[in-house]
Amino acid sequence: MSKMSLEDKAHFVIGTGMAGFSGDNAVIGATRNLVPGAAGTTYPLDSLGIPAIVLADGPAGLRIDATREGDSATYYCTHFPIGTLLASTWNTQLIEQVGQAIGEEVKEYGADVLLAPALNIMRNPLCGRNFEYYSEDPVVAGKTASAYITGVQKNDVGTSIKHFAANNQETNRMNNDARMSQRALREIYLKGFEIAIKESQPWTVMTSYNYVNGIYTSESKDLVQTILRDEWGYTGTVMTDWFGGKDGAKQMWAGNDMLQPGKAEQFDSIVAGVKSGKLAEADLDRNVARILNLIEKSPRFQGYQFSNKPDLEAHAQVTRQSAAEGMVLMKNEKALPFDDKIKNVALYGITSYDFIAGGTGSGNVNHAYVVSLLDGLKNGGYVVSDELKTAYETYISNAKKAAEAALEEQAKKDPKNAMLVKFLPQPLPAEKLFSADELTKQAEASDVAIITLGRISGEFLDRKAADFNLSDSERKLIEQVCDVYHKAGKQVVVLLNIGGVIETASWKNLPDAILCAWQAGQEGGNSVVDVLSGKQSPSGKFTMTWPIKFTDAYSTKNFPIDQDPRIDMMNQGQKGDVKNVDYTNYEEDIYVGYRYFDSFEVPVSYPFGYGLSYTTFEYSDAKISEKGDAYEITVNVKNTGKVEGKEVVELYISAPDNKAANKPVKELKAFAKTKLLSPDESETLTLTVKAADLASFDEAASAWVVAEGEYQFLVGASSQDIKATLKAKAKAQQTKVNSVMPLQAPLNLLKR
Numbered sequence: 001m002s003k004m005s006l007e008d009k010a011h012f013v014i015g016t017g018m019a020g021f022s023g024d025n026a027v028i029g030a031t032r033n034l035v036p037g038a039a040g041t042t043y044p045l046d047s048l049g050i051p052a053i054v055l056a057d058g059p060a061g062l063r064i065d066a067t068r069e070g071d072s073a074t075y076y077c078t079h080f081p082i083g084t085l086l087a088s089t090w091n092t093q094l095i096e097q098v099g100q101a102i103g104e105e106v107k108e109y110g111a112d113v114l115l116a117p118a119l120n121i122m123r124n125p126l127c128g129r130n131f132e133y134y135s136e137d138p139v140v141a142g143k144t145a146s147a148y149i150t151g152v153q154k155n156d157v158g159t160s161i162k163h164f165a166a167n168n169q170e171t172n173r174m175n176n177d178a179r180m181s182q183r184a185l186r187e188i189y190l191k192g193f194e195i196a197i198k199e200s201q202p203w204t205v206m207t208s209y210n211y212v213n214g215i216y217t218s219e220s221k222d223l224v225q226t227i228l229r230d231e232w233g234y235t236g237t238v239m240t241d242w243f244g245g246k247d248g249a250k251q252m253w254a255g256n257d258m259l260q261p262g263k264a265e266q267f268d269s270i271v272a273g274v275k276s277g278k279l280a281e282a283d284l285d286r287n288v289a290r291i292l293n294l295i296e297k298s299p300r301f302q303g304y305q306f307s308n309k310p311d312l313e314a315h316a317q318v319t320r321q322s323a324a325e326g327m328v329l330m331k332n333e334k335a336l337p338f339d340d341k342i343k344n345v346a347l348y349g350i351t352s353y354d355f356i357a358g359g360t361g362s363g364n365v366n367h368a369y370v371v372s373l374l375d376g377l378k379n380g381g382y383v384v385s386d387e388l389k390t391a392y393e394t395y396i397s398n399a400k401k402a403a404e405a406a407l408e409e410q411a412k413k414d415p416k417n418a419m420l421v422k423f424l425p426q427p428l429p430a431e432k433l434f435s436a437d438e439l440t441k442q443a444e445a446s447d448v449a450i451i452t453l454g455r456i457s458g459e460f461l462d463r464k465a466a467d468f469n470l471s472d473s474e475r476k477l478i479e480q481v482c483d484v485y486h487k488a489g490k491q492v493v494v495l496l497n498i499g500g501v502i503e504t505a506s507w508k509n510l511p512d513a514i515l516c517a518w519q520a521g522q523e524g525g526n527s528v529v530d531v532l533s534g535k536q537s538p539s540g541k542f543t544m545t546w547p548i549k550f551t552d553a554y555s556t557k558n559f560p561i562d563q564d565p566r567i568d569m570m571n572q573g574q575k576g577d578v579k580n581v582d583y584t585n586y587e588e589d590i591y592v593g594y595r596y597f598d599s600f601e602v603p604v605s606y607p608f609g610y611g612l613s614y615t616t617f618e619y620s621d622a623k624i625s626e627k628g629d630a631y632e633i634t635v636n637v638k639n640t641g642k643v644e645g646k647e648v649v650e651l652y653i654s655a656p657d658n659k660a661a662n663k664p665v666k667e668l669k670a671f672a673k674t675k676l677l678s679p680d681e682s683e684t685l686t687l688t689v690k691a692a693d694l695a696s697f698d699e700a701a702s703a704w705v706v707a708e709g710e711y712q713f714l715v716g717a718s719s720q721d722i723k724a725t726l727k728a729k730a731k732a733q734q735t736k737v738n739s740v741m742p743l744q745a746p747l748n749l750l751k752r
């Protein structure tokens with residue numbers, strides 16, 4: 001560092017720019033070619049022997065260009081399932097394996113840090129990036145992220161846990177102020193990060209775009225130094241999200257070590273800041289040192305000779321299996337798994353033929369192929385109606401042509417945003433409908449019908465109300481197919497190829513089975529058929545509540561519904577004063593997801609933690625004992641059905657006098673999953689809850705406080721299916737933390 005000039009240091013703490021956005025220069029050109037398509041690099045200081053290291057997205061796999069100019073080789077990456085599906089497995093070992101496979105691709109393609117995982121809380125069902133996120137619950141989010149990070153980093157490459165913190169909407173994401181109580185911040189929005197960071201030590205943390213209580217997270221010393229480093233003991237590097245925050249010198253002061261992908265004015269602001277004394281050079285040096293530490297660990301600095309040949313075949317099996325395990329069986333009236341008599345399948349729904357592997361934007365992966373449901377069924381030995389296939393292929397090809405023409409038109413009108421337009425999630429065309437005659441003939445010729453409902457998910461936009469609800473054509477398709485097939489004595493299965501929850505209450509009585517397949521990565525069709533055929537019994541459970549109407553979630557009062565997204569790639573806009581756009585009041589406070597629905601007894605379509613299996617389980621012999629400063633809960637789970645399966649067991653606590661104390665009626669504290677149990681086989685699961693984890697955040701004391709008294713420990717198959725209630729006493733305890741990031745003006749917070 002002593003050999004670096006001030007200018008060297010100022011370059012070093014910002015990246016090398018981004019093609020098409022922040023200008024071009026020789027450094028950018030050279031670093032960009034390291035791994036084409038990567039999101040960014042650090043700044044090389046060649047004369048000092050400091051190479052640029054490569055930062056690439058994440059999270060559903062490595063995102064780099066699949067082809068390179070003048071090079072006949074390909075650089076495809078495996079498209080793994082979206083984050084929501086991974087979390088729905090509740091299987092941390094499996095998630096770690098997925099992370100390990102992703103990390104191998106990072107390393108073998110010459111990248112150094114994967115910009116993942118993403119674990120913002122699913123505050124509202126319509127957040128556009130929920131597909132990348134894990135849960136409405138911080139324990140699920142934190143444990144999932146921790147397993148993912150551990151897996152990736154086993155390859156000696158880095159991760160970047162993101163977006164720290166409270167990036168819970170896409171609308172005006174560069175300039176939205178998330179206003180919340182210190183309690184909600186600590187208990188809900190930071191808790192998952194705290195768990196993952198303490199358990200898995202990600203090499204880097206990525207701050208978010210938004211403000212929290214009036215201050216950009218990347219400019220918040222309270223967040224990046226006091227909470228992250230002083231309280232949680234984090235020793236790694238912090239970087240901004242791409243073009244996040246405004247004041248480079250302030251970001252440096254806060255301890256946001258690196259600004260990505262970097263812009264000229266940030267360089268100027270840092271140099272000027274040091275010269276004027278606004279920024280202490282010691283602060284800059286501290287950040288430089290942390291980036292140096294990161295580089296030192298990187299494969300590139302270590303001279304790792306990457307092969308450009310990760311084991312894509314092995315990883316295809318990893319994604320196929322993990323995807324099947326995260327699918328959630330929502331309803332099953334003896335329709336699944338298909339029995340031996342099912343051979344001919346009538347396949348409806350656009351996405352059956354054009355299966356969606358994952359989301360758009362930075363979370364996309366340049367995969368070599370996607371196995372559609374059609375191909376999956378064929379691979380599984382089923383016969384799919386050719387007539388339907390041809391009809392759909394023509395319909396889809398025409399719809400695609402029309403959509404492409406419309407996009408081109410849009411790009412011509414708005415050439416500045418032409419590149420962005422390609423990135424945005426585009427709505428799917430209306431569903432194809434059939435006459436009663438056509439349907440009758442199709443029903444005669446097949447043994448079962450599958451209807452897939454699809455939703456595109458992606459970055460930059462929040463989902464629209466219409467995206468949650470079924471379209472008229474979808475509703476008609478379900479009604480008509482169910483009607484005709486049922487009259488013909490045949491069953492109908494609805495498959496959901498989606499990235500976030502949709503409306504189900506009004507139609508779920510119609511089909512015989514519903515399977516949520518999420519967006520299941522490149523092997524999606526095969527994974528679905530593994531479940532439909534019974535090769536794999538479904539064992540996923542929901543990590544979020546499925547409300548009856550999206551307005552049932554209390555947070556919807558304070559969420560941008562169908563607003564202009566205000567896409568501002570380079571963060572050139574300023575914050576205005578429009579509710580839910582420029583600022584969002586988190587009035588639901590800690591009552592997010594099931595904490596709200598269950599505490600206020602608001603009916604739901606499917607509760608948090610819900611998911612069926614092809615077999616049944618019996619819980620018995622639940623016990624609790626105190627072990628040092630923790631409670632140990634054991635429960636016996638027996639497979640009482642006819643086929644093998646795995647069961648997820650959820651442990652909630654219910655605090656004494658929770659209503660009077662304004663605490664949720666229950667909160668998840670631990671979970672476990674059985675191994676694959678054969679019929680009649682059982683397993684005793686052990687779940688541990690630390691006494692300190694019974695605490696709620698008390699703002700007045702600025703402390704985590706465990707209230708003395710008797711706590712209930714609820715062993716459940718979902719938040720609304722409690723199988724055993726245990727009781728244990730807790731002593732009062734209090735852990736003080738810094739009183740930071742307060743609300744700037746009081747909010748009308750929901751209370752029980």
Ligand code: BGC
Pocket residue numbers: 039057115162241242362
């Ligand atoms: C996203 C990040 C991503 C970054 C780099 C941003 O738009 O918010 O999640 O890692 O771009 O591509």
